[in-house]
Amino acid sequence: MRPDFALLDRLRARFLDAPAEGGDYWESTELLAAYDGSGVAGRRVLAAFGPDRFARLVVHDRSPLARRFAAERAASAFPGTAVEQAPDWGEVAPPQPFTLVISHVLNELPPAESAALLALVRRAAAVLWVEPGTGEVARALVALREELRAEFAVVAPCTHNHACGLLTPENQRHWCHHFAKPPVAAFTDAFWSEFSLRLGIDLRSLPYSFLVLDRPAAGTAAPAPADWSRILGEPREYKGHFKVLSCEAAGVTERMLQKRDDKALFKAFRRGVPPPPLFAWQLCDEKIVAGRHLLGPLNATETAADAGSGHPE
Numbered sequence: 001m002r003p004d005f006a007l008l009d010r011l012r013a014r015f016l017d018a019p020a021e022g023g024d025y026w027e028s029t030e031l032l033a034a035y036d037g038s039g040v041a042g043r044r045v046l047a048a049f050g051p052d053r054f055a056r057l058v059v060h061d062r063s064p065l066a067r068r069f070a071a072e073r074a075a076s077a078f079p080g081t082a083v084e085q086a087p088d089w090g091e092v093a094p095p096q097p098f099t100l101v102i103s104h105v106l107n108e109l110p111p112a113e114s115a116a117l118l119a120l121v122r123r124a125a126a127v128l129w130v131e132p133g134t135g136e137v138a139r140a141l142v143a144l145r146e147e148l149r150a151e152f153a154v155v156a157p158c159t160h161n162h163a164c165g166l167l168t169p170e171n172q173r174h175w176c177h178h179f180a181k182p183p184v185a186a187f188t189d190a191f192w193s194e195f196s197l198r199l200g201i202d203l204r205s206l207p208y209s210f211l212v213l214d215r216p217a218a219g220t221a222a223p224a225p226a227d228w229s230r231i232l233g234e235p236r237e238y239k240g241h242f243k244v245l246s247c248e249a250a251g252v253t254e255r256m257l258q259k260r261d262d263k264a265l266f267k268a269f270r271r272g273v274p275p276p277p278l279f280a281w282q283l284c285d286e287k288i289v290a291g292r293h294l295l296g297p298l299n300a301t302e303t304a305a306d307a308g309s310g311h312p313e
């Protein structure tokens, strides 16, 4: 069904101009259906891990309409899963261990609500948290990570549990953000082309920030092997070389890769780094001279990444 673009346009202006204005903006189920987002993160998690791995799904949003919409979508997508609605943060948590999924809400929360959310995070067994890739929100997420890293193992995006390397004076201008790969349909489907034109949204660029936390098993430290580095943002190409902002256990460092040092890696950067952007670098004079991708040879990982579905859900 074609969404009402005028409705979406008004909503987008509201998100961009006054995110912290307060007040429930979900005026109707039509608007929620046109946005088609509320609760999508929970549904994606159920689809990715398998609904049978979860005893039930509890959805929360301050808007009763959004809660109902999210619950109905989830119940129809996963008819065998019990779905409940929680009218406030405190009622989300069941007595047994739970995975908390948080999506795109941080910049709308006044301080008291952020504190209530943080209290909920502290009761979770694991946390999957995704937010926009703006500097403001990504820095807020890093600040929360710093508060939580003594209690949780930080699984991602960090490859370590130490203080965030972006907090040093020389890294103040950077922020921890990443780019999702748009589905092929975003470029081939007439609907998405109209969507992009009508709403002025560049579908080629999907920046986001995220945080994954887990309760550490006794005696364990960081879950990632010590020599893995994550590329923040995207590699930037210059004449004959790339520069990458590399997040490593020792800190966040700008590193250079010259074409002549590793042609295959250079080409891979040009095509777009295959997810996840985790590499074991081989360094010489602090420069990258070779890189091993987490999932193995770069050609193979590229094929796997391209095989994604054409639709976001």
Ligand SMILES: C[S@@+](CC[C@H](N)C(=O)[O-])C[C@H]1O[C@@H](n2cnc3c(N)ncnc32)[C@H](O)[C@@H]1O
Pocket (backbone or CB within 6 Å): 024, 025, 026, 037, 038, 039, 040, 041, 060, 061, 062, 063, 066, 103, 104, 105, 108, 109, 110, 113
């Ligand atoms: C940008 S939308 C994202 C919706 C959905 N979480 C998603 O990822 O598609 C932000 C959502 O945060 C909700 N919200 C805003 N302030 C809130 C608060 N204080 N407590 C709970 N939800 C809130 C809004 O009603 C809205 O549905």
